[in-house]
């Protein structure tokens with residue numbers, strides 16, 4: 147087994163960042179317009195309908211495209227403070243753009259709720275409230291939120307009011323969040339590159355994530371969507387790695403109490419990545435701080451072994467395994483300290499009452515195993 151050191155991971159992240167974490171996503175071509183009167187389709191370079199001379203509009207699904215949004219955000223400052231520059235990618239919830247603060251010229255990340263999800267005033271407002279709660283969390287292991295609010299749909303879609311064929315009253319303003327832009331890589335990409343990280347690095351990352359969770363839980367914020375793509379590793383000048391957790395509470399709007407039916411989740415009626423969903427969420431759609439601890443336990447197991455503890459042949463199978471199966475012991479050749487393995491299995495106990503009762507408690511437990519190793 148290759149032992150991955152802290153230094154080699156820092157080097158890996160730096161190189162991958164220089165290479166570009168992943169190629170920028172290809173924007174779909176804007177090659178089509180439609181006539182709002184007769185619904186005839188035309189190539190994108192034409193502007194009026196042949197029959198009546200009606201001005202052609204962009205098809206509705208095109209307004210959902212990140213390219214249209216990026217053009218709009220390049221041309222109008224968000225909260226008079228931020229402008230977008232390029233497209234970073236798309237998650238389950240948001241399109242993400244790289245941008246700049248007009249005041250400080252510092253790079254920022256602009257996350258905008260995807261067009262197809264911004265379909266209901268109540269849940270959009272809730273998204274902004276959750277983002278404001280995340281904004282209130284100031285912690286070195288939590289990505290800082292700089293601004294949040296709503297982008298009027300007419301701005302987001304980049305066209306004038308009467309260009310929108312289905313009427314102004316049917317479109318909803320789109321929530322956005324501006325955060326610091328990280329020159330690092332998320333843990334999902336690291337795991338894709340390395341396969342696994344070994345016990346020591348896993349513990350270092352975990353204690354930092356626990357610090358972040360402790361801060362959030364103190365403020366009564368449950369993450370609800372803790373997964374490797376929401377954990378960023380950022381090397382500093384001296385080669386140390388900062389761990390930063392993103393997307394606190396944003397998934398809340400996807401839960402049943404919002405009466406919102408998710409459309410983009412790959413699994414149908416539940417939201418989130420099945421590998422990290424707790425049994426209590428899957429059975430009763432209830433979550434607590436201990437659900438975050440459960441997700442972290444799953445992430446630690448995966449970081450060490452390269453495989454999530456309840457990995458199934460397909461997503462539905464994975465969800466059933468969370469509820470019914472016991473995870474298999476970690477392979478002996480990985481040489482995971484006994485106490486650490488016990489801590490992971492305690493975190494992923496099906497019964498929330500048997501897990502660590504707080505992130506602080508789990509931190510203390512892991513910290514005592516790492517004495518002298520955790521620098522920060």
Ligand SMILES: Nc1ncnc2c1ncn2[C@@H]1O[C@H](COP(=O)(O)OP(=O)(O)OP(=O)(O)O)[C@@H](O)[C@H]1O
Pocket residue numbers: 234235236237238239240241242255257289325326327328329332375376392393
């Ligand atoms: N603050 C940031 N700095 C730099 N890149 C970011 C930042 N936030 C997100 N990204 C990048 O933008 C892309 C989309 O991120 P996003 O959080 O929307 O997706 P996700 O975590 O995969 O899914 P989800 O919507 O479930 O959180 C990813 O490639 C991510 O690394």
Ligand SMILES: [Mg+2]
Pocket residue numbers: 237375376392393
């Ligand atoms: Mg994310």
